[in-house]
Amino acid sequence: MRLLAAAIQLEAVLGDVAENLSASERLADEAGRAGAKVIALPEFFSTGIGFVEELKDAALPPGGEATALLCRLASRHQALVGGSFLCRDPDGHVRNAYIAAGPGGIVGRHDKDLPTMWENAFYIGGSDDGVFANGDYQVGAAVCWELMRTRTVRRLRSRVDLMMTGSGWWSIPEWTPRVLFDRWERQNSATARTAAASFAKYVGAPVLHAAHAGVLTCSMPWLPVSYEGRFEGSTLITDAGGAIVGERRADEGEGVVLGEIEIGRRTPALEPPEAYWLHPRGALASATWHYQRWHGRRWYRRHVTSARV
Numbered sequence: 001m002r003l004l005a006a007a008i009q010l011e012a013v014l015g016d017v018a019e020n021l022s023a024s025e026r027l028a029d030e031a032g033r034a035g036a037k038v039i040a041l042p043e044f045f046s047t048g049i050g051f052v053e054e055l056k057d058a059a060l061p062p063g064g065e066a067t068a069l070l071c072r073l074a075s076r077h078q079a080l081v082g083g084s085f086l087c088r089d090p091d092g093h094v095r096n097a098y099i100a101a102g103p104g105g106i107v108g109r110h111d112k113d114l115p116t117m118w119e120n121a122f123y124i125g126g127s128d129d130g131v132f133a134n135g136d137y138q139v140g141a142a143v144c145w146e147l148m149r150t151r152t153v154r155r156l157r158s159r160v161d162l163m164m165t166g167s168g169w170w171s172i173p174e175w176t177p178r179v180l181f182d183r184w185e186r187q188n189s190a191t192a193r194t195a196a197a198s199f200a201k202y203v204g205a206p207v208l209h210a211a212h213a214g215v216l217t218c219s220m221p222w223l224p225v226s227y228e229g230r231f232e233g234s235t236l237i238t239d240a241g242g243a244i245v246g247e248r249r250a251d252e253g254e255g256v257v258l259g260e261i262e263i264g265r266r267t268p269a270l271e272p273p274e275a276y277w278l279h280p281r282g283a284l285a286s287a288t289w290h291y292q293r294w295h296g297r298r299w300y301r302r303h304v305t306s307a308r309v
Contacts, residue, residue, distance in 0.1 A: 003261065058086060071106065112143040122300065152278075153199075209237070213254060240266045
C-alpha cells in the first residue's frame with residue numbers, strides 16, 4: 001500500500017495547552033489538505049517540554065482535549081493521526097502517552113518506557129510493546145530516546161509495517177569551555193538526526209518522525225544556572241530501508257514534512273548491537289541522564305503525585 005505521509009514540526013509554547021493544540025490542528029490540517037493519510041505529531045504536542053513547574057498541572061486525561069483532537073483530525077481527513085502528550089490516568093499517575101486514532105476512533109496507545117533526564121519530574125514510564133493494528137497493517141510507536149535503545153528495536157523488529165515516532169530533543173547549552181560544549185552539541189545534533197533516520201534500518205519499516213523546533217529557556221535541576229538552548233528538530237520521513245524521503249531541519253522552523261511511503265515490513269538492514277544503547281550518548285549526556293533521573297523521580301513524588309492525594 002503506497003500513500004502520502006506527513007510529519008509535523010512544531011514550535012510549542014511551553015505549557016500553553018490551548019495554543020499548542022490549536023497549532024497542532026492547524027499544521028495537521030495543512031497535511032490533511034495535501035492528501036496525507038498518515039499524520040504524526042511530535043512528543044509533548046500539547047505542552048512542549050522543559051523543566052518548568054507549570055507542566056505538573058498540564059497533563060490531560062486519556063479522553064481529554066488532546067485525544068479529542070487526534071480523533072477529530074483522523075475523522076476529518078480519513079487518516080491515521082498520532083502523537084504523544086502528558087496524560088494523567090485514572091490511577092493518578094502521569095504518563096507520556098502516544099495515542100493514535102483512525103477515522104473510527106482510537107486504534108492504539110503506547111506509553112514511553114523511560115522518561116529522559118528532566119522528564120522524570122513529570123511522568124512515569126510504561127511497559128507495553130507499542131504495537132497496534134490499523135486495519136490490515138501493524139503500527140509501531142516509539143518516542144524520542146526510545147529510538148536510542150536496543151530494547152526498543154527488539155520489541156518492534158520485523159513486527160510492524162509502519163513506525164510512528166516523535167521527539168522533543170534539546171540541544172547542549174553554550175557553556176564554557178565553548179570549544180568542548182560546541183563539540184558536544186555537534187555530536188548531539190547529529191545523533192538526533194541519526195537516531196530517527198536509522199531506526200527504519202533496525203526495525204524494517206518506514207518511519208515518521210515528528211519533532212519540535214525553536215528556542216527553549218528553563219531552569220536546570222539542582223544547578224544555579226538556567227538552561228538556554230533549542231530543539232534539534234530533524235523532522236523526517238524514511239522508507240523501510242532507511243532512505244530519507246522528506247525532511248525539515250530545526251532552523252527551518254515550524255512546518256509539515258510530506259513523503260510517499262510504501263506501508264509494509266521488510267528484512268531489517270541492520271542488526272541491533274548487544275549494547276544497551278544503539279548510539280553513543282557522550283559523557284555529558286550520560287551524567288545528565290543519571291543525575292536528572294534521581295532528581296526528577298524525587299520531584300515527581302513531591303509535586304505531581306502528592307498534589308493528587
